[in-house]
Amino acid sequence: MHEAGIAAGILKTVIDAAEGAGASRVNTVDVTVGELTEVVEDALHFAWGAATDGTIAQGSKLEITMLPARSRCADCAEVFGHGRYDGGRCPACGGYVVDLLAGRELRVDGIDID
């Protein structure tokens, strides 16, 4: 999987922010991951450990918030939560034209540093 690449992406953002703030170490990193991405939580934890080795983020805790998917119906404006497979159709009116509001995010929310 590509969790190693994602961990590298998180690390770059984290190190830029931590160094910019004059940090000596990073304690925790908060990230949000949409449930429709292909990210596997355990694999990301594992990749994080490997990616941070020898950096100021070594030993830091990666706090992953998984975000459920939500869509809005273009016909009736209903906003509904859904899983991976059942989001293509509005549960209220049966319409097929829906806009994804949430579920594909991959975001670093913040860090805790010393």
Place this chain on the structure above:
Amino acid sequence: MKIDIGERILAANDDLAAGNRELFAEHGVYVLDLMASPGAGKTSTILATIDALRDRYSIAVIEGDIASKVDAEKVRAHGIPAVQINTGGACHLESAMIRRAVDTLDLDALDLIIIENVGNLVCPSDFDLGEHAKVMILSVPEGHDKPYKYPNIFQVSRAVILNKYDTVGVFDFDEAEFREVVGSLNPHAPIFPVSATKGDGVDAWAEWLAERIEAVKEGGSA
């Protein structure tokens, strides 16, 4: 001490993808990212698409593979420039790899670049390469249930090619169910039944692509 960041994780890849997108727009070249499982017929579909469009458009191919260069050689044997990217183990292509490959091509002379992504139904769908469209191929022998298992790739695709359609009678492929599931995941994506090696159905797919190539040549966004 807490610091708020709020930055997209694939930011580095997204930035590079935006750069690629700008470059493609500047040169009026349409870029297609073709995704599928290993053996679904990506290379065969690329060769068939080249045959359908080569009289009208100048085409190049970027071949992504974990190792080896056999696909690039097949394309070159067809008289079309091909750049091989070996990902060295990575299971998908990223924008930086595409940029390095594109830098070896003469973009002003090109109308269409087809990217053969690494054979994988999972992570290529998460990586923006700066392409105009991602399109996936499912081959009939893989089974009509694949959209249930890999919904993401069906959702990010602008069109779905159903390849090896010549074998549809041999396998218990339920086309009606396949169309219904893909339609509910992605109502805007047309499905093109194709037999890449025999040539059936290639024209309809190639016309869909040609319309988009034209729009980009004219400076639209397609």
